[in-house]
Amino acid sequence: MAETKFTPRVFSGIQPSGGLTLGNYLGAIKRFVDMQGPEFETIYCMVDLHAITVWQDPAALTRNTRELCAGFIAAGIDPEQSILFNQSQVPEHAQLGWIFNCVARMGWMQRMTQWKDKAGKNQQNASLGLFAYPSLMAADILIYHATHVPVGEDQKQHLELTRDIAIKFNNDFGVDFFPITEPVIEGAATRVMSLRDGTKKMSKSDPSDMSRINMTDDADAIALKIRKARTDPDPLPDTLEGLEDRPEARNLVNIYAALADISPEQVIAEHAGQQFGTFKPSLADLAVAKLSPISTEMARLMDDPAEIDRILARGAARAREIAAPILRQTYEIAGMVGAVSA
Numbered sequence: 001m002a003e004t005k006f007t008p009r010v011f012s013g014i015q016p017s018g019g020l021t022l023g024n025y026l027g028a029i030k031r032f033v034d035m036q037g038p039e040f041e042t043i044y045c046m047v048d049l050h051a052i053t054v055w056q057d058p059a060a061l062t063r064n065t066r067e068l069c070a071g072f073i074a075a076g077i078d079p080e081q082s083i084l085f086n087q088s089q090v091p092e093h094a095q096l097g098w099i100f101n102c103v104a105r106m107g108w109m110q111r112m113t114q115w116k117d118k119a120g121k122n123q124q125n126a127s128l129g130l131f132a133y134p135s136l137m138a139a140d141i142l143i144y145h146a147t148h149v150p151v152g153e154d155q156k157q158h159l160e161l162t163r164d165i166a167i168k169f170n171n172d173f174g175v176d177f178f179p180i181t182e183p184v185i186e187g188a189a190t191r192v193m194s195l196r197d198g199t200k201k202m203s204k205s206d207p208s209d210m211s212r213i214n215m216t217d218d219a220d221a222i223a224l225k226i227r228k229a230r231t232d233p234d235p236l237p238d239t240l241e242g243l244e245d246r247p248e249a250r251n252l253v254n255i256y257a258a259l260a261d262i263s264p265e266q267v268i269a270e271h272a273g274q275q276f277g278t279f280k281p282s283l284a285d286l287a288v289a290k291l292s293p294i295s296t297e298m299a300r301l302m303d304d305p306a307e308i309d310r311i312l313a314r315g316a317a318r319a320r321e322i323a324a325p326i327l328r329q330t331y332e333i334a335g336m337v338g339a340v341s342a
């Protein structure tokens with residue numbers, strides 16, 4: 001497909017299903033900030049319709065959506081330059097999601113590891129929305145004809161499915177309408193791991209708060225969690241290969257690299273031979289220096305929820321200007337009366 005046909009446009013989303021973690025920040029938001037600029041139109045979304053695929057307390061969902069918006073802005077997303085909004089204010093996502101439910105195959109959905117992980121052993125009791133989740137995600141992206149999607153490693157399979165849905169739609173209808181989106185999974189922190197277990201992803205749903213750094217943690221909490229992070233007794237090696245079977249050590253090096261905007265190789269070059277008793281305090285200082293201004297700004301923004309709501313409403317109106325014509329053309333391609341002219 002001719003790349004040039006589509007405006008270079010970035011879309012990505014985060015679920016407002018709990019607080020923001022360091023994983024969300026380093027794997028997603030910080031990279032969203034980096035992609036703002038003249039090269040791309042950037043669209044960032046709080047995906048509340050995705051969040052409710054598992055039960056959300058309504059008051060908590062409202063608060064988490066506003067707090068996530070505050071997090072985006074505090075981390076450097078400019079709501080004038082980027083389009084920033086919550087998904088449910090742009091109904092075209094769900095409308096295109098339905099079309100894609102009719103394009104995607106049951107077998108494709110059943111293969112999704114996130115479905116298997118989240119539904120667990122009790123698939124019969126999981127919501128239908130949780131099963132269909134990846135087709136709504138494809139709609140989030142393709143309703144804007146987005147060409148690039150920055151995400152953490154855990155979303156890779158969903159982005160492959162998005163490409164499959166675009167290809168099947170284009171083939172089924174004999175059109176060249178939806179772009180084949182590029183996943184952008186880059187940097188040192190595409191998979192930030194739990195501070196308690198280097199083989200598990202850092203996640204807002206982990207029962208142990210010590211396993212993660214929350215973007216709302218204060219300096220003492222950040223320093224404590226890093227000091228208590230699980231490690232091994234060996235000093236840092238002098239090459240990255242020396243970290244191969246040391247997932248906890250590798251994770252802390254990756255976090256350092258991503259926070260400092262340097263490569264893991266540079267971290268090793270600067271800290272080779274150090275014991276964790278020395279490295280952890282440096283990492284804690286760096287984390288506090290980078291994260292505290294963000295959490296302070298988030299708290300300040302949260303003092304004015306009406307302003308956050310205005311930003312989201314304005315973002316949604318701008319998003320609809322792009323989404324509505326694409327939905328209309330999709331309906332036209334599918335032959336829906338009202339979209340097709342006589």
Ligand code: TYM
Pocket residue numbers: 011012013014015016023024025026027028047050136137140141149150151152153154155158189190191192193201202203
């Ligand atoms: P969600 O809300 O689970 O996570 C949001 C983003 O944060 C990244 N992330 C991580 N990156 C590195 N290390 C971690 N430990 C870590 N934890 C989370 C995720 O990879 C993601 O980029 N399905 C998506 C939301 C979504 C979406 C979309 C994303 C809905 N529609 C369209 C992109 C495009 C999700 O559940 O992300």
